[in-house]
Amino acid sequence: MVIARPAFSRAVPLMLLAGAILLLAVVLLSLRFANQTRQNSNDALDASGLNNRALLLFSLMQDAETSQRGYLITGEEKYLGPFKRAEALINLQFTSITGDMMKLGISDVTIDRLKRLVDEKLAEMRRTIALKTAGKDADASAVVRSDNGKLAMDEIRQIMTRIDAITHNISFQKGMSLDNAARWLLISIAGGAVLLIILVGGAVYLAIAHARQLEAASNALAEHNEMLEVRIGERTRFLKRANRELQSYSYIVGHDLRAPLVNIMGFTSELERAAGIFAGYMKKPPAARDALTEKAALEAVDVDIPEALGFIRSSMRRMDDLINEILRLARAGSRQLAGEHLDLAELLPETVANLQHRLDESGASIVLSPRLPHVVSDRLALQQIFSNLLDNALKYADPSRKALIHVSGMAMGGNAVIQVSDNGRGISERDLERIFELFRRSGPQDRPGEGIGLAHVRALVRRLGGDVTVQSVLGEGTTFTVTFAADIGSIKDGEET
Known part of the structure; x- marks a missing residue:
């Protein structure tokens, strides 16, 4: 015992020193992993926030486009309210996400292209609204039928899809990094647990408490990400369904309104042809008129012109009925519900x-x-x-x-x-x-x-x-x-x- 005591006395400080060094190493390692966890969590939240704001920007563009179409169809000023609100917010919203897009590695070319597309789409909508306001309905329709606005929206949608994929990938990678950090932290704690229990029981308690906090933070973040994915999924499905219905609605309205318009144009040409026959007959001097041209002129006046006018009136009534039905449906959709x-x-x-x-x-x-x-x-x-x-x-x-x-x-x-x-x-x-x-x-x-x-x-x-x-x-x-x-x-x- 006398011999062992000096060895024991020397061993105790060495063991305490080893325990202190091990504790310090565990603490430093824990701090490192905690910092990685915090950074990964912040990056994941930044990616999710960018995704939400990008979705809001796209939603504002869709609101503006819906408002534009409503005004072009009805000509009523009240339909311009959503467009004006969206127009006032779009540039602010784009500015708010520019820094985050650059931070997450989205190229300047993509950001500049998105900005140009947004500006082009807004310019196209302003132009059609101005033409409609000036009573130039045909010019406004021609701008819409040029498909420039549709192509711009399609490309905007593609860019938004890429942004969505990038942010989801970042969230996934950061989640994996969080898991790795927690796993290595547990390994380091387990490796030093035996010596820490013998030498520094209090340090073990602090390390375990810290590990539990990290695990709770990881679980909370995982739950948050899961809920966020569910909300984004629901919102995406709603936007896709609304977009499909809007596209279908636009196609159907354009097709059904175009049919009577084509009839009107066709019979207007027929009316012009018949009027030309009669005008040609009237320009001839009486001596130059023969029975054949007289018969053609009478047929144009008595048959062709009344028939063309009848078809034109019928097509106009058809267009009026269609427009009234569209307005009835629009009014029902905007009425305030009362439970x-x-x-x-x-x-x-x-x-x-x-x-x-x-x-x-x-x-x-x-x-x-x-x-x-x-x-x-x-x-x-x-x-x-x-x-x-x-x-x-x-x-x-x-x-x-x-x-x-x-x-x-x-x-x-x-x-x-x-x-x-x-x-x-x-x-x-x-x-x-x-x-x-x-x-x-x-x-x-x-x-x-x-x-x-x-x-x-x-x-x-x-x-x-x-x-x-x-x-x-x-x-x-x-x-x-x-x-x-x-x-x-x-x-x-x-x-x-």
Whole structure:
């Protein structure tokens, strides 16, 4: 013992020194990994923030384009409000993300190209609005049909997609770095744990506490990233769906409005031709007029000109009807919804009562389920939805059998689900989605209508926080399923579609 004591005495300071050095090394290593964790976390948050602001910039461009199109279609000043707001914010938003884009390695060429595209698109929209304001509708339409604005938006969308990919990749890489930092930290702590327990128990406690804090920070960041990805995914799906619907809407409106316009142009040429024949006849002196030219002139005046004018009037009426339907749909989409407590078992009979005359004439029957849910929703919107669906069921009844329509419903979670089923002539499978498009109808076109009812229904249901789907067997019948929020107050701002 006497001999061992000096050795032990010498060993203790050495062991304490070794323990202190090890503790210092562990602490320094922990600080290094903590700093890496903080830096990676900040970089990931910067990437996510840039992605959000880039999405907002693209959303502002889409708002401006939607406002421009609304003004070009209607000519009403109120449609310019979103454009003016977006125009005032776009440059500020672009400036706010320029530094972050450069920081994350996005090239100056890409940033400059994006700036030029944004400026070109804004200039194109300002030009069309100015032409429309000056009454030069044809010039404004020509600018739109040049597709320069569409090409600019397509390229902007491509750049935004690349930015989205870059920021997601950075977030992923930084997340991997966080995992590596935490793993190496645990390894360093485990390697020195035995000696630290023997020599410096307190240091072990601090190291473990620090490791737990790092793990909690890593878990919190992972949870934050997961929630952020979910929100971005939802927003991206909404923007894609809105963009698809807007493109489809623009195409359909342009196509259906162009058809009567082409007719007008064609028969205007016919009118000019007939007028030219008559004018040529009148310019000839009486002695030079023969029976053939006189017959052609009379035919131009009595047949060709009245016929051309009749077709022109018909096409103008068609354009007027289409424009009125578009305006009706636009007004319904912008109306402020007002929630009130409604018992659908009382509301739907009111809708059926408005169709009683047609039911008596056709001998059709509408059977309402007594178990319809209570909701807090917009009365007028629901009346329009179910009035359109019941009207369609009566309109497209199968003449070979008595029309029978069933309406049933239930509450499911936070939604109300209502089904309207009929035994009518049905819808072919290829037309099941097409019927919800503007000015589109399925089957024989032997019933009056403009093809806007179901588009109106889908727009209203989506504003109520839901959607409408259809199932049908040709020759047997059709079932429309309407799902909407049981309480309109539960719909978050910005989720109405």
